[in-house]
């Protein structure tokens with residue numbers, strides 16, 4: 001492992017250049033162009049993160065005359081089974097229409113009919129909020145804007161540790177995943193936008209990277225914040241979706257809102273029954289899967305329109321996938337299957353606890369996007385909270401003096417890297433990750449019970465030992481993967497502890513405990529907060545009532 005390093009200074013440091021991070025960087029510069037904004041991105045800003053390249057909808061927009069912020073709050077109470085604070089969701093939905101105007105100014109296309117009406121689809125229990133957007137170049141446009149606004153982007157750098165200075169977060173230490181070089185950034189304010197834990201459960205394909213969400217997201221942001229003392233919440237909400245088998249590409253709402261029909265394995269047409277993701281997973285688990293989507297009854301023009309969206313906007317690889325499987329929508333159905341389990345704030349409920357100003361529970365640290373718990377805000381949440389975090393971080397950076405560089409922390413990280421680089425066991429890091437994620441599938445996900453969860457906690461100890469004593473580290477790649485596996489393990493520890501604590505079942509299949517099969521609002525309509533004790537696996541738990549708008 002090379003031992004070179006260099007140091008940067010920033011007013012605002014953004015960790016993760018996906019949707020939220022790119023927006024946060026642009027917005028921070030917009031707050032004050034004289035402020036120095038640095039972005040650490042594990043991949044390459046141009047194509048990294050959930051958007052990858054394009055996207056076809058902003059899932060939450062209160063379009064004037066179509067739906068209201070209050071309707072969204074009523075809707076989110078339902079989708080979160082009551083365990084959600086109103087403040088962050090309300091802040092997000094109230095700014096969603098303004099966000100659309102900003103994106104339009106940046107050249108993002110939202111189709112309108114001849115009367116000037118937008119296409120707003122109904123995918124929430126109340127109101128219509130999913131605004132169609134046809135933007136195959138969304139991420140590249142954002143990336144270009146980040147660079148044009150004068151931010152310093154450090155690609156291929158994984159944020160590995162937050163710097164601390166007398167109880168406040170003071171920047172981060174990063175590791176270049178190609179060269180092994182260490183990058184230290186001392187910052188007055190830090191925004192963590194490193195996504196969720198996509199590589200959590202193992203997908204049924206068995207491939208480590210064949211996950212629904214962006215595979216570079218290994219819960220790093222959660223663990224960074226947790227180690228710095230921030231509270232995490234919602235980690236018992238272990239999510240999985242039901243989407244196109246093996247390729248894990250979503251399409252349900254795009255096709256349903258355009259006339260597709262859904263059948264279960266017994267050819268029962270279930271289109272007009274409950275076809276929420278939870279209901280589809282339940283049907284699958286009850287032996288009535290695979291569920292499949294049929295388009296063959298639709299007119300050619302409709303199918304072509306669907307193909308255009310699916311094959312050109314979000315994930316163009318979908319076209320090759322269906323061709324490879326011999327699936328032509330005019331003749332063959334599309335097979336759905338439950339995805340891997342993942343933890344996510346934006347399309348789940350697990351994240352760093354934030355308030356409506358994107359502040360975490362630690363001074364100097366802000367969180368946005370899938371990394372923060374603003375449940376089910378999706379892309380709208382990532383963008384709006386990217387903006388909010390930038391505003392808060394930028395204002396904070398103006399008030400505080402530059403932090404001191406904690407030399408001891410930098411030296412300890414260098415020593416840790418050297419120790420990781422010297423690991424000479426017989427097990428590859430990939431095998432260790434595979435084992436960990438298989439154990440997550442076995443013990444940390446529904447159906448849960450006390451014994452399984454407790455066994456899962458024991459297994460984490462064994463895998464931690466494997467990672468320390470039995471892995472073979474022969475390259476920079478192996479070394480940063482060790483850090484990723486540590487983070488997946490940290491997320492599993494928090495998830496298992498929170499799942500053990502929540503002695504009820506909630507959120508459909510996502511937190512089903514066979515030993516407490518009923519929902520218990522009297523005792524559990526509240527948040528479980530997790531803070532780190534003396535080690536990642538030492539999870540300290542507290543409870544917090546949900547907060548409603550006055």
Ligand SMILES: Cc1cc2nc3c(=O)[nH]c(=O)nc-3n(C[C@H](O)[C@H](O)[C@H](O)COP(=O)(O)OP(=O)(O)OC[C@H]3O[C@@H](n4cnc5c(N)ncnc54)[C@H](O)[C@@H]3O)c2cc1C
Nearest residue numbers: 016018019020042048049050059159195220346369370379
């Ligand atoms: C397949 C799919 C389809 C979706 N479709 C829609 C849709 O149609 N409409 C909608 O509203 N929402 C949609 N969503 C949800 C939405 O895209 C996400 O909620 C949103 O993009 C999350 O943004 P983010 O910035 O939090 O995470 P990401 O965009 O995933 O960005 C996280 C970034 O952090 C980087 N990173 C990770 N770890 C580190 C580290 N340690 N150091 C530095 N960088 C790091 C990653 O490389 C990545 O670039 C979809 C999500 C998926 C997965």
